[in-house]
Amino acid sequence: MNISSRIKSVPASTIMELLTYSAEAKKKGKKVYHLNIGQPDIITPKSFFEAISSNKEDVLEYALSEGLDELREAIKRYYNEYNIDFEKEDILILNGGSEALFFCMIALCNEGDNILIPEPFYSNYNSFANSVGVEIKPITTLAENGFHLPKKEEIVEKIDSKTRAILFSNPGNPTGVVYSKEEIKMIxxxxxEHDLWIIADEVYREFVYDGEYTSLGSVKEVEDRVIIVDSVSKRYSACGARIGSLASKNKEFMAQILKLCQARLSVPTLEQIGAVELYKTDKSYLQDVNKEYKERRDVLYNELVKVPGVICKKPTGAFYIVAKLPVKSADDFVKWLLKDFDIDGETVMPCPAEGFYATEGLGKDEIRLAYILNKEDLAKASKILKEGLEAYLELDK
Amino acid sequence: MNISSRIKSVPASTIMELLTYSAEAKKKGKKVYHLNIGQPDIITPKSFFEAISSNKEDVLEYALSEGLDELREAIKRYYNEYNIDFEKEDILILNGGSEALFFCMIALCNEGDNILIPEPFYSNYNSFANSVGVEIKPITTLAENGFHLPKKEEIVEKIDSKTRAILFSNPGNPTGVVYSKEEIKMIxxxxxEHDLWIIADEVYREFVYDGEYTSLGSVKEVEDRVIIVDSVSKRYSACGARIGSLASKNKEFMAQILKLCQARLSVPTLEQIGAVELYKTDKSYLQDVNKEYKERRDVLYNELVKVPGVICKKPTGAFYIVAKLPVKSADDFVKWLLKDFDIDGETVMPCPAEGFYATEGLGKDEIRLAYILNKEDLAKASKILKEGLEAYLELDK
Structure with missing residues (x-):
């Protein structure tokens, strides 16, 4: 039975093996603080559930393929408040940022074409790309440099005749980097100069803690080549809604994407009705959430950098930290935390960062931490991580 | 700005131009009975909405990538009642039958590979295939023959070294054909004999009106190569839920598909909670719906075949009829119905069938009718269609 080589090249989830370690630990009565996943614990605005519950339609019909008008309007208003001048027609509703990214790759690249992505990057970019024969050319960024972009020359030299786009998340998953105005200008x-598309994954745009944020949506000179990928998942802690969007002022691109939207018919009707209300949520919700995450970041970061040899610039966005550790294998370290370490019956689970790199051999000594626990738990988890790391390094001496 | 040739090859929706004609007609005060779309008017079981409304979770989290356990269990039980022995592990939850089909094409075919599909077929098969570089090899079926399959030789001669699968909907959209036990055995x-996969799109499996239904899920000899695509959309009139599924006993295939499921994270959590209840709906609901559609079919069919020259065998499944008309262009006929014809200010809108064919030139004189109106409206619409066709043929003399 033939299975396509393209799907075989899609990486399997690397966290699965570690999850069996954590399940094993829990079976033995250990408490595991999970810092390995990006599932926030923040309350979803009640208005989402209320809007869905108050639906009065007897027949659950297909929504329009482009998305509910009200939702596209709501997203337009959201952008406009940030002086990003999208019209309703510039916005399509997708099944999460995931489908948006997937459709972008199909629309911009033929098989064998490539896109540039700063690494480490969200590992599912790999899955979307591989499944449709798109090559990723990584632009390596470094922990020592807070994962900011390298010099222009270093990026430009990766471009060849088959390069179609630059894709990045900003703020960055997994790094938490927020690109400066100068970096956005460079991109x-x-x-x-090289006639490329820019796919800006801005799903974490509300999670910026220090200084300014420059959205690609506000850069006039490239407005015909910018595609903004967005989602309610993290913004409103509504990951399970799977409501994302694409925004672009390039009409030809939007017309092409619409054909794919029509082919898959529509995005769930009720979730869209709920999402309209999310976008009406009082700004104080987002401000409170931002403040909460900023405090969490500080708790985790301040503890982590107490360990000599840890390389980590304070990240300024998203809710992740990538740290380079003075260990040979982050994977072994995480397994050891789960299997052989605890403080009063409690341990912690980071995510090894190797899976976020496309370049073979990179990231083996790095971990990603998601600060998605309440401050009390996070303080405990941070302390356990610090002491765990110290103990592990001691073993190695 | 480069747009991929693969997305350019995805056909644009052909109904759009006609919808402007129908909008124009409505603007002039004409009532239009829509027989052009597959959006049923049947009430969605209330339990769907109730289950969603009674959700007590504060945080709308990602569901498991493979789908909620309860939903996979519910679908397993549904199949088991029909003596199809899938286990929970053989079932994955997808964003509608659409995503299921899309993932199948990626998983079974590399670019340039092909699949066999009896034509006329659901036109979005084209979109999914083209967008990922899969060629469709049509097996032409005929109105004169009720769109049943041709002889084995005729199918086999289409197979080449790049053929990976046979895909079909059964009952058929757009034809309403239900394949006999002998046809299923032939497939x-x-x-x-040719080491192909079978992708059986069985979303209309509850809509069989005369005689037996043979599911591919019950054919033991090919259980390692059968993939069942399914959905709650039509079965429970829940099109807007976008809950579909894939079922297969081939472990390797399922493991590959799971990687794509993990890449797109999950299917909406609330819709899955609702869908669990749909699958618990009393069987009398499906029986009532079946009876209702059967009566509708008879109303529409009996009126249609009164017109001399119409070629149409009575379809035995789904809720569609494809008819060959004694006209040159079904497209022109539909435009004429919308623009120049009415009975007491009312007209009807069929869907030209050309878009359901892959072979150039076929289907130009055919229409697809969806009997998704209540019997009273459908009786009126059928009469208008009959008289409209008669008047149009009179013009042509």
Whole structure:
């Protein structure tokens, strides 16, 4: 029975083996603080559930393929408040940021084409790309440099005749980096000079803790080549709604994407009705959430960098930290935390960062931490992580 | 700006131009009975909405990538009642039958590979295939023959070294054909003899009106090569839920598909909670719906075949009829119905069938009718269609 080579090249989830370690630990009565996943614990605005519950339609019909008008309007208003001048027509509703990214790859690249992505990057970019024969050319960024972009030349030299786009998340998953105005300008310049699309995954745009945020949506000179991928998942802690969007002022691109939207018919009607209300949520909700995450970041970061040899610049966005550890294998370290370590019956589970790199051999000594626990638990988890790391390094001496 | 040739090859929706004609007609005060779309008017079971409303979780989290356990269990039980022995592990939850089909094409075919599909077929098969570089090899079926399959030789001669699968909907959209036990055996034999997968789109399996239904899920000899695509959309009139599934006993295939499921994270949590209840709906609901559609079919069919020259065998499944008309262009006929014809200010909108064919030139004189109106409206619509057709043929003389 033939299975396609393209699907075989899609990486299997690497966390599965570790999850069996954590399940084993829990079976033995250990408490495990999970810092390995990006599932926030923040309350979803009640208005989401209320809007869905108050649905009065007897027949659950297909929504429009492009998305509910009200939702596209709501997202338009959201952008407009940030001086990003999208119209309703510039916005399509997708099944999460995931489908948006998937459709972008199909629409911009033929098989064998490539896109540039700063690494470490969200590992599912790999899955979407591989499944449709798109090659990822990684632009390596470094923990020592807070995962900011390298010099322009270093990026430009990766471009070849089959390069179609630059894709990145900003704020960055997994790094928490927020690109400066100068970095955004550099990306824009490169895209213009080399006729590339820019796919800006801005799902974490509300999670910026220090200083300014520059959205690609506000860069006029490249507005015909920018595609903004967005989602309610993290913004409103509504991951399970699977409501994402694409926004672009390029009409030809949008017309092409619409054909794919029509082919898959529609995005769930009720979830869209709920999402309209999410986008009406009082701004104080987002401000409170931002403040909460900023405090969490500080709790985790301050504890982590107490360990000599840990390389980690304070990240300024998203809710992740990537740290380079003075260990040979982060994977072994995480297994050891789960299997052989505890403080009063409690341990912690980071995510090894190797899976976020496309370049073979990179990231083996790095972990990603998601600060998605309440401060009390996070303080405990941070302490356990610090002491665990110290104990592990002691063993190694 | 580069747009991929693969997305350019995805056909645009052909109904759009006609919808402007129908909008124009409505603007002039004409009532239009829509027989052009497969959106049923049947009430969705209330239990769906109730289950969603009674959700007590504060945080709308990602569901498992493979789907909620309860839903996979519910679908397993549904199949088991029909003596199809899938286990929970043989079932994955997808974003509608659409995502299921899309993932199948990626998993079974590399770019340039092909699949056999009896035509006329659900036109979005084209979109899924083109967008990922899969070629469709049509097996032409005929109105004169009730769109049943041709002889085995005719199918086999289409197979080449790049053929990976046979895909079909059964009952058929757009034709309403239900394949006989002998046809299912022939397909199974061909798949075994030529090492092909069978993708059986059985979303209309509850809509069989006369005689037996043979599911591919019950054919033991090919259980390692059968993939059942399914959905709650039509079965429970829950099109807007976008809950579909894939079922297969081939472990390797399922493991590959799971990687794509993990890449897109999950299917909406609340819709899955609702869908669990749909699958618990008393069987009398499905029996009532079946009876209702059967009566509708008879109303529409009996009126249609009164017109001399119409070629149409009575379809035995789904809720569609494809009819060959004694006209040059079904497209022109539909435009004429919308623009120049009415009975007491009312007209009807069929769907031209050309878009359901892959072979150039076929289907130009055919229409698809969806009997998704209540019997009273459908009786009126059928009469208008009959008289409209008669008047149109009169013009042509």
């Amino acid at each position: 824009s310049d490169i895209a213009k | 199974s034999d061909i798949a075994k």
